Amino acid sequence: MDMAMATFNSHDCGDCPIRHRAVCARCDDRELDELEQIKYYRSYEAGQTVVWSGDPMDFVGSVVTGIATLTQTMEDGRRQMVGLLLPSDFVGRPGRERAAYDVTATTDIVMCCFRKKPFEEMMLRTPHIGQRLLEMTLDELDAAREWMLLLGRKTAREKIASLVAIIAKRDASANGAGRERAVTFDLPLTREAMADYLGLTLETVSRQISALRRDHVIEMQGKRHVTIPDMDRLLEEAGDDADGGMLV
Amino acid sequence: MDMAMATFNSHDCGDCPIRHRAVCARCDDRELDELEQIKYYRSYEAGQTVVWSGDPMDFVGSVVTGIATLTQTMEDGRRQMVGLLLPSDFVGRPGRERAAYDVTATTDIVMCCFRKKPFEEMMLRTPHIGQRLLEMTLDELDAAREWMLLLGRKTAREKIASLVAIIAKRDASANGAGRERAVTFDLPLTREAMADYLGLTLETVSRQISALRRDHVIEMQGKRHVTIPDMDRLLEEAGDDADGGMLV
DNA sequence: CGCAGAATTGATACATCTCAAGCTGGGTGG
């Protein structure tokens, strides 16, 4: 808890790091005040389960810091990650009683939660929230569809390259860096989580990472820290068009 | 065109077959009047492309009758279907200039289109539209995530069984039938389209259909008409829990 | 009737999975 809160101590929406990107992005000061009435923070340590699929869920909320995942599990244990939740991403569905997926913290996380009932009522009165949520949901749907192409049609090597590219891109946009020079960052996922993301086994993930390393598409310092010497080369390996499929 | 319009001749929202399910579902009479101002119908024949990915798109709209697909294509030609559009499903994204996917009619279809600019303006004034669109988008996101599990973790046999189950379920709900007795319906997709849906080759699709037929999980009259003697058996083969993963 | 697109079936190749054996590095208790 202390670890997770270390980088985030404020309870004031005004200096919230995700103020301009989360579900509250379009809210004016009055609306923010109202949201503050029903909000509270919760922290989870890396590895903890936030909610189990099928469990009742009496809140919705936003990831403030850290990374969480949405996964689906079949009866025999096969697992597929279906969402990667980064800061500002929304968890839960207004109008739904129970969680549809397992939500797991992969790093320490802080969430900004709203009690579901009051939030739903406020949504009806406050178009700004619904509008922003629609926008975010459409973005998620696009991401899910890109992911479907990856799962259905890409080779293991392309899958790994794609995942690395996605994380690199997110990091670049978070840190405001351009594409001009070598990018470096940490993989926030274990090999097993990557396998669940990509529809592979963890052994195949490991092998393909080794192969990309051998071919100098990526460089690694330790098991988690990655350097991309040539982003265009990586995107080529990912099978995306050179511009990374950006939809303006 | 005539074929497609045969089952739908009205231009009055009042007797529209998707009135209660489409993006206009929550609209009152006044709002419907306003929508009628900016709406027009278009028909496409089976096989026709409605829009190409990347092309400018100056309308949004709903499928009224027939079935269309959303597909993504890689540079080397690999294709993955990322959406199956049934009557009442929405096409296009408010705020987006260009189509993100290829939209193709797989049967003759009729679409109810709205000019994009006026529709966007009306959305800002009319919470009912945005609310319904949010609901529909969240449903699509759930469907996309179920599909991701299929693409990432299911075997070819399970994929085919799942697809048949999905179509059977939709048909049952359209025709109001319960689960009690044998269901029969037409596959609205070619083997190739099924392959694109499932992330398989068309040969594998064909082989697995033959296998399910041999094992009496499905029965077929001709190449398209299917009978399900035992729905629970089919769901078992699909790898879903017995209740089909219904989220109430 | 015969052609063309759609579907089936067969033989083989190959990518990924499975099972199994080590490796590595950071934390812990003796």
Add this chain to the structure above:
DNA sequence: CCACCCAGCTTGAGATGTATCAATTCTGCG
């Protein structure tokens, strides 16, 4: 402080499911 331990990771060898290439067989239609 060091040896051990253990989770996470890597690598290997062999099995297997699906893709690929190729040949027929259907089926609807001009």
